[in-house]
Structure formats: C-alpha cells, structure tokens
Amino acid sequence: MPGMSRVEGPDGRTDRALLSGDVPVTDPSWKERYLTGVHDLSGDCIKVVDHSGRLQSMNLRGQQAMQVEDFRACQGADWLSFWEGEAREAMLDAFALATAGTPAQFSGYCPTMLGEPRWWDVILAPLPDPAAPDHAGPFDLLVVSRDVTDRVQAQQALERMNATLADEVQRQTEALRQEKQLLIQTNEELENITYAMSHDLLTPVRHLLSFARLARQTHEAGKRDRYLGIIETSALNLSGMIDGVMQFSRAGRTSLRLQPVDLNDLHAQVQRDLQPTAPGVHWTAGPLPTVQGDAQALRTVLTILCGNALKYTRDQPSPRVHVSASHDPHARTWRVDVQDNGAGFDPEYGHKLFRLFQRLHHQNEFEGTGTGLALVRRVITRQGGSVQATGRRGEGAVFSFTLPDHAG
Known part of the structure; x- marks a missing residue:
C-alpha cells in the first residue's frame, strides 16, 4: 500500500506474514510499530492530550488535516485554546468528563492552523497510567477528531436553501393575499360603479331633464333663471362625478x-x-x-x-x-x-x-x-x-x- 513502510519480523519475514498469524510475534517492538502504522494511516486526526490540555502527539494524517507544517512548533500547545465560540463550552464539558475517567464527545467548529474553516466530531477517551495506583485520575486523553466539514456545509447550504424557499413561499403567499384582497375590493368597486351608474349618476340627469322641462314651460323670468341655475348646478355635479369615476378608473390601471x-x-x-x-x-x-x-x-x-x-x-x-x-x-x-x-x-x-x-x-x-x-x-x-x-x-x-x- 502506498505510504506504508515494510515491517519485518526478527527472522526477516514481512509484516504480512506476521499480521496473518502464520508467524509468532517475538519482537516486542513489533506491536509498537504496528500501532504506529495504524495510527498514522487513519484519516482521523488522532492526538494525545495531557490532563492539563497540552498537546503531546498527533498522527501524520491529522497533521495534514489540520495543516500543521511542523508539529514541533505546536507540540505542548494548549489544545483547549484551539476551540472558541459556540463550540468552546461543549468542549470544556467533554474535556472535564474525560479527564475524570468517562469517555465523552462533542461537535464543533475549529479552523486549521492556516485558518481554513473545519467542523469536527470529537471523541475523548481517558488514558489510564498503568503505573498509577488504582489507575486514579486525572487522566491524559486520547482525542479522535473526524472532519465533518463537508457534511456541515451541505447541511448549512440546505438550511439556507430552505430559508430562501420559506421566504419565497411567504412572499408569494403575501402577494396572493394582496391580489385576493385587491380582487375583492375591485369587485366591490365594480358593484359600486354599477350601482352608481343606475342611481347616483342618474340623479343629476333627472334634475337636468326635470328642470329643463320646467324652464321651457314657465313664462316667468325669475323662475326660469332659478331653474337654469339648478340645471347648471346639476350639470357641474354630474361632470364632477364623471371626472371622479375617470380618475378612479385610471388609478387602478396606471403603473406605479x-x-x-x-x-x-x-x-x-x-x-x-x-x-x-x-x-x-x-x-x-x-x-x-x-x-x-x-x-x-x-x-x-x-x-x-x-x-x-x-x-x-x-x-x-x-x-x-x-x-x-x-x-x-x-x-x-x-x-x-x-x-x-x-x-x-x-x-x-x-x-x-x-x-x-x-x-x-x-x-x-x-x-x-x-x-x-x-x-x-x-x-x-x-x-x-x-x-x-x-x-x-x-x-x-x-x-x-x-x-x-x-x-x-
């Protein structure tokens, strides 16, 4: 496999034979080399953090994921300080639980050493010291961080799309509500216009006809002048009502x-x-x-x-x-x-x-x-x-x- 070193047993046979169980393991360093190989091949970021939060080790793939150029520069750094913002409280709770002896986990945002955004699912497991009496704590920790950035960003994109869709649905619903209200109002106004045509607009017309007839029939100049005044007033009123209807109609058609x-x-x-x-x-x-x-x-x-x-x-x-x-x-x-x-x-x-x-x-x-x-x-x-x-x-x-x- 590319990137794997060839591990040989004490008698020169390869690690493939050792892993298959065909050869008894007699070299005590083999197990350490085997675990180191698995450790470095893992796609997760695997770290050992002491009970005060100081970074002790990190696997190779983890260094690549975190964009660590030289691990010696960050060895011994305060791992707890890497976590800020919303994730920090959940991290501190999990850290306290794990250093007390109980495995814990949390999820949160932590950028790489070069500042690129990353989201992680993190598991913290206590590492008891065999030399300590009764394996008493506080414990150093094995910390396994899995990069879930793609999943989180996909979820965020989905949430943004859903929010946009919800806003659009709300906008369309409001537009339909306004159109419905406008349609109701327009129908009401059409009914009013129809009623006006058959009643309100006919009133000054009846006055015109009635007083025009009276003016034609009377021989008294005073009465004729009064009738003509009423006719003029009715005509002006009718003209104003027609102008009002025209303005009303234009107000519904003119582009805003x-x-x-x-x-x-x-x-x-x-x-x-x-x-x-x-x-x-x-x-x-x-x-x-x-x-x-x-x-x-x-x-x-x-x-x-x-x-x-x-x-x-x-x-x-x-x-x-x-x-x-x-x-x-x-x-x-x-x-x-x-x-x-x-x-x-x-x-x-x-x-x-x-x-x-x-x-x-x-x-x-x-x-x-x-x-x-x-x-x-x-x-x-x-x-x-x-x-x-x-x-x-x-x-x-x-x-x-x-x-x-x-x-x-």
Missing part, C-alpha cells in the same frame, strides 16, 4: 413608480397649494417618514385628505388641521393621520366613507362628488397599505392610511 418618497416634502407642497383656499386654518404637522411609494399618487392622497379637512372645518370658529405619523415595529408599517376639528361624522356609517359616491353630508352642507376617499383607498391599497377613518359628529375626524416600512 415605486421609489423613496419624503412625506415631509410632499406635505409641504400640498400645504402650499391648499392653504390659500382656507387662510384661517391653523395647520400643523409632526415629523413625517420617508416611505417607498409612488410620489404622484401619494401627493394625490394627501391633497384629498387635507382638502377634506379644510372643507369640513370651514364653519369652525378656530379650525385646526394636524398631520402626523407613527411607526408600528411589529406590523412594520407607517401610519399617517390627518386630523381635524371639523364637522365629523356619525361613526355608525363610517364604513361607507371609502366607497364610491358614498357621502355622509348633504350636498347643501358640503359640496363634493363622493369619489375622493374611494380614490384614496384604491391608491393606498395598490401600494400595500390600508385606510381608516374615525370621528364623531361635531367633534372632528381622523383619516389615516398605512404604508409598509420596507426599511424596518
């Missing part, structure tokens, strides 16, 4: 350009555009986050919510609007609140607010087409968020939306 959006900058732009329409409002804002979203769509959302807040506070003696944000680390979301001290709404009907053409105030009290909040809901839902409204009649309202915190 997701990018980091500083809501502080966006809110400042909205405030600059809207505040001249309500100069008496005390408008404040807290620090707002940077989120991942479509800047133009989010500007539309803030414009609608802040515009509503201004509209519903206009009859208050000291109108106030406050925009703020809060972070939920568990849900990994940012929540933005637009709070006002305006007319509020009956919370019993709050669930209708984000539906198309649903309004909780009469047109004579506050103008509007009932499409803005539905548009807000569609925009925010498409960006992975949600909407909410709380309030009480005469006590103001808070309109909120959430967006995922991709940085958290």
